Amino acid sequence: MKLExxxxxxxxxxxASELVGKLLVRKFDDGSVIxxxxxxxxxxxxxxxxxxxxxxxxxxxxxxxxxxxxSIYIYLIYGMYWMLNIVTEKENxxxxxxxxxxGEYDGPGKLTKALKITxxxxxxxxSNCPQIWIEDDGYxxxxxxxxxxxxxxxGQEWASKQWRFVDKNKN
DNA sequence: TCTCCGATTCACT
DNA sequence: GTGAATCGGAGAA
Numbered sequence: 001m002k003l004e005x006x007x008x009x010x011x012x013x014x015x016a017s018e019l020v021g022k023l024l025v026r027k028f029d030d031g032s033v034i035x036x037x038x039x040x041x042x043x044x045x046x047x048x049x050x051x052x053x054x055x056x057x058x059x060x061x062x063x064x065x066x067x068x069x070x071s072i073y074i075y076l077i078y079g080m081y082w083m084l085n086i087v088t089e090k091e092n093x094x095x096x097x098x099x100x101x102x103g104e105y106d107g108p109g110k111l112t113k114a115l116k117i118t119x120x121x122x123x124x125x126x127s128n129c130p131q132i133w134i135e136d137d138g139y140x141x142x143x144x145x146x147x148x149x150x151x152x153x154x155g156q157e158w159a160s161k162q163w164r165f166v167d168k169n170k171n
Numbered sequence: 172t173c174t175c176c177g178a179t180t181c182a183c184t
Numbered sequence: 185g186t187g188a189a190t191c192g193g194a195g196a197a
Contacts, residue, residue, distance in 0.1 A: 042178070051178070053193095061193055078179050079190030085178085098178055109179050150178050173197080184186080 003134045005127040008069035012088040012095035016043035017165045019086075021141030022134050024102045026115045034115075036103030037139070039170045042148050043163040044085070044096050051154035054094035064123050065094035072132075074112075074122040081109030084117050086126055100149075100164070142168040 003022065008015055023035045044052035053075070054062045064073045065087055073085040073096050085096040098108060105111040112118075115132070126133055145162040152159050 044178075053178080056194075059194075075178085076190095076192065077177060079177090079192075081179055083178060100178085107179070148178070153177080174195090175193105177191105177193095180189090182186105182188085 001136050003127060003136060005068070005070040005125070008086060008088045008127065009090060010069075010088060012043040012045050012097060013163065015086075015088045016041045016097040016163070017143055017145075018141070019097060019099075019134070020143050020165050020167050021139045022136055023139075024099065024115075024132075024134055026117075026132050027130060028116065034103075035135070036105065036111075036115075037167075038099060038102045038134075039106070039167040040099075040101035041165045042098040042100055043165075044098065045163070046093065046095055049154075050158045051148060051151035052094065052096075055154075058094075062094060065096050066092050067123070068125070070125045070127040072121050072124045072126055072129075074117065074119050076119070077109070082112040082118055083108050084112050084115075084121075101166075101170070144168050 019038050019041050022038050024038050025035045027033045047054050054065050064071050071087040084099045088095045100108045105114045143165045146164040148164050
């Protein structure tokens with residue numbers, strides 16, 4: 001079953017942990033479809049989270065994080081890689097889940113490259129988009145939690161939070 | 172305008 | 185283990 005926007009209208013920590021094990025589905029322009037089991041996610045939680053882009057407040061870039069649940073937040077990192085995020089919680093609560101790994105693609109940059117995801121998808125809604133969506137096929141997920149990656153600049157308090165969720169069966 | 176630097180990856184040593 | 189690639193957002197000037 002396809003995940004509806006109600007699934008994303010909850011706290012980012014619940015959504016990020018439950019997304020592990022779900023199927024990320026991508027339909028390409030030529031009609032071909034691939035489904036990838038989500039293996040790793042990270043949660044970014046509001047303006048108080050110094051690792052979250054929204055910690056700087058509402059800007060043109062972070063505006064999509066303040067919009068309705070299920071919105072897709074795409075941004076370019078290191079001038080080379082697109083990051084794929086899904087917004088959670090109601091309007092004006094800036095939270096998002098970063099998809100870090102799915103199927104055989106281990107790493108957020110590799111994932112978006114394989115899925116041909118670019119900034120065109122920014123602000124789309126994953127519960128209402130014919131090109132990308134998420135399905136629940138009943139897979140029972142088992143996860144472990146780890147600190148988030150690449151956010152030392154946010155300070156020890158935030159960098160040490162166990163807000164990365166990884167499939168226990170990964171590898 | 173100008174400067175700094177990042178939610179990464181890969182090639183090298 | 186170290187460093188380069190590469191560019192747009194954010195803040196300073």
